[in-house]
Amino acid sequence: MKLKPYSIGYRTMKTAAGAAVAIYLAQLLQLDYYVSAGILTILCVQPTKKKSIRAAFSRFVASLIAIAYTFVFFEGIAYHPAILGILILLFIPLLVSLRFSDGFVSSAVIILHILDAGDLTLGLFLNELSLMLIGFGTALLVNMYMPSIERRLNAYQVEIEHLYSKILNEMVVYLRNGSSDWSGKELMETAELLKKAKALAYQDVENHVTRLENKYYRYFDMREQQFEIIERILPKISTMPVMVRHSGLIADFLEDLSDHVHSGNTAHRYLEKLEVVKKEFADMPLPDSHEKFLAMASLYQVIEEMDSYLEIKQSYKGFENKKTAGSF
Structure with missing residues (x-):
């Protein structure tokens, strides 16, 4: 089988740069789970500007809904893997019905942070909100540059x-x-x-x-x-x-x-x-x-x-x- 030529494209370079910048900023602000800012950035770097904006909006809304679900299920019932399974079972259909299904992976990152912390405090909420703003915001910034394809x-x-x-x-x-x-x-x-x-x-x-x-x-x-x-x-x-x-x-x-x-x-x-x-x-x-x-x-x-x-x-x-x- 013939291998494809090895090459590094603009999107790859932007993803690498964006992930590094996002993690650096989150670490600079001393946020918990700061490496997750890089994951959120990677998920949002898309082939076009419009797709990147749609991806950031979808993931941001899905993550906010996820935090609301964790409050109901984790705080209301228990911080337990079985409850996580029930949460996901009910969470995914909601995202699909709202057409935010592409935001599940990023929102799952937030859900697991809260499960790991074992307590949804105001400080943790602000921490997760900051991670989202840095991760999604960095992705939008690096994706604002698109090479001209007019030629x-x-x-x-x-x-x-x-x-x-x-x-x-x-x-x-x-x-x-x-x-x-x-x-x-x-x-x-x-x-x-x-x-x-x-x-x-x-x-x-x-x-x-x-x-x-x-x-x-x-x-x-x-x-x-x-x-x-x-x-x-x-x-x-x-x-x-x-x-x-x-x-x-x-x-x-x-x-x-x-x-x-x-x-x-x-x-x-x-x-x-x-x-x-x-x-x-x-x-x-x-x-x-x-x-x-x-x-x-x-x-x-x-x-x-x-x-x-x-x-x-x-x-x-x-x-x-x-x-x-x-x-x-």
């Missing part, structure tokens, strides 16, 4: 545009020659790349607390919708029974389109060109055989699909400060 997003964008251009060109080849030795590998590459790009763009959204979406996520979502249309168009082109004069008309349009694939948006120009294509298509002679009729019907469906393709791009605002001449 990777831009690389995905460029590669997707290149693949779209290649696919459109392969359509042109088939329309002009009636055959093609294209393997279609760009289709699989595009589908995989769109999946990765959208996931990375969503991560970028999660790293901005007040942002609900970003320009790259909208862009990749738009390209994904266009890709669905491309997948519908390809069979219509590749299964045409015969080549007709109309094929060249569509091929010229697609070739022009393939030369101007980038993030800017002047799709309205191509919608106007497509209207011209529709008119020229309608003015061409009617088919004189069943095969030609089927071919023309397929080509007209391609035109209609391309209309939808361009409408999707027109509804997209595009990137600022990007080239826009002739783009779609």
Whole structure:
């Protein structure tokens, strides 16, 4: 079995630094169970800022509920392992119903501290509260720094545009020659790349607390919708029974389109060109055989699909400060 390359990522470094700082601060304040501050920090360092904030809130609330449960069960009944079992048995379903289940491990740390102390005093309560504030607070602070992923997003964008251009060109080849030795590998590459790009763009959204979406996520979502249309168009082109004069008309349009694939948006120009294509298509002679009729019907469906393709791009605002001449 091949081992993965050894590497230390940003999250690992932040977790290590956060745990060390949290333990140091708790020790500096002479808190009991000070090492637990490091555990609480480790539990709260998440892949994104929003996830880290949600994790800290969930764990803080769960820990406060846990303290209330220990008061009822330990102070009300007894400090005994059997009572701990009953407490956990009733505590977990409550966290699940409140959607704070991810806070169980951190709250379990607090519960065990109180069980070990054998007496829930005001001093112990303040001690545990301080541990939570230091542990969760440190995690939030170290997670405020997130490395920029815009360069990777831009690389995905460029590669997707290149693949779209290649696919459109392969359509042109088939329309002009009636055959093609294209393997279609760009289709699989595009589908995989769109999946990765959208996931990375969503991560970028999660790293901005007040942002609900970003320009790259909208862009990749738009390209994904266009890709669905491309997948519908390809069979219509590749299964045409015969080549007709109309094929060249569509091929010229697609070739022009393939030369101007980038993030800017002047799709309205191509919608106007497509209207011209529709008119020229309608003015061409009617088919004189069943095969030609089927071919023309397929080509007209391609035109209609391309209309939808361009409408999707027109509804997209595009990137600022990007080239826009002739783009779609």
